[in-house]
Amino acid sequence: MIKAVVFDCDGVLVDSERINNTLFAELVTRAGLPTTLEQSIARYMGRSTVESLADVERELGRPVGFDLPAEYERLALARQREELAAVDGVRELLGLLRDAAVPVCVASSGTPHEIAFRLDRTGLAGYFGPHVYSAYMVARGKPEPDLFLLAAERIGVHPADCVLVEDSPYGVRGGKAAGMTVIGHAALASADTLRAAGADHIVTAMTQVPPLLGLG
Template sequence: MTDEGPLAGVDLVVFDCDGVLVDTETLGPAVVAAMTAEVGWPLTPDEVRRRFLGRPEAYLYEQVRAHATGPVDADWLAEYRRRVSEAFAARPHTMPGVGELLDALDARGLPYCVASSGGHPRIRHSLTHSGLWPRFAGRIFSADDVARGKPAPDLFLHAARESGHPPARCLVIEDSPAGVDAALAAAMPVIGYTGGPTAAETLAHATLGTVSDLRLIAAKDHYDRLLAEHYTWMLGG
């Protein structure tokens, strides 16, 4: 735990992966839209985001099977992962400010991890192709690890427990309404990240508000204000 500075009171920072660390949120919805159209369920990328952003892959597959008018092969999800990986390999990069924020956390000795709705293979692929794998290896938690994915709190509680930190001292950074809901259910402070395609109003219920620049999270004046607001909220003030 850091004893002073902008991240005082936080023992662990928990990052979502897609759309927070790695720029995949413009790729995944386009792939899903193409694949749902193939089985008779036409969706736009924006509709895909609204329905599935932050949800586990198993939920996506269940919904496709429920709504498709054509046959959905047993390997549909594997094909989805293959297409996303192929698309991402052609354009791998981190979200703006990720490196600077991680450097700031390292300088403070503040640990961090990933807790993502993606499966372990997809998370590893995303982090490897973006160059972030060495910074998170051994500290990665997936919806594969728990019975219920986001918006249930299970994944975040699992990450906190395995990392050895109490939930109330774990700061979550999320870009999806389902992820924010999961953090709230886990009684963890959460910041909504709007630097990608997610509209700020859909993350307005994040207890520490929203940021469009990840570097602001390590900025003392900005973070101290958010932290004070959070603990006022926790105390019912």
């Protein structure tokens, strides 16, 4: 029986992944490693900026030469002030979970500041209260299970009793490693990619999630 639902933020709660990956690809290209939007999605989506930067610098064989995480956060927040919206159907899903008294939380690779901004900007913060957890709170980010284990511990629910909604293969792998049931939201990452990462269910819209949770 499902006792809690854990949500990734970017691409699951807020429609930000195309913005984020477009900007990240531009910055990595500026650093000297030509990168397309599609390559950014495949290599970095779902991971923390710091861990992604480490991969970039390993491939370059040198530091990027500028504060890429700070520049990324500045540019992303500027774009999101103008363009950010909640993912279609997620507000209704959160309302159903609230009505059913099912605990929810956020487990995201974003910084605490980035997550708070995105939830506030889209009016979703009130659904989660203090239960917002960042990869910057644990030693290892996605695809390791640390963030999801922290989230389950903080909301007081065993990981096996949690459903995770994720849109990246890194997040899916982390959720499965933590012992959670994972719903893969195939938006930018393909259904096949999420299924190969271990997703138990695949959806292409949030309206498909309630029946999987026994709601609506």
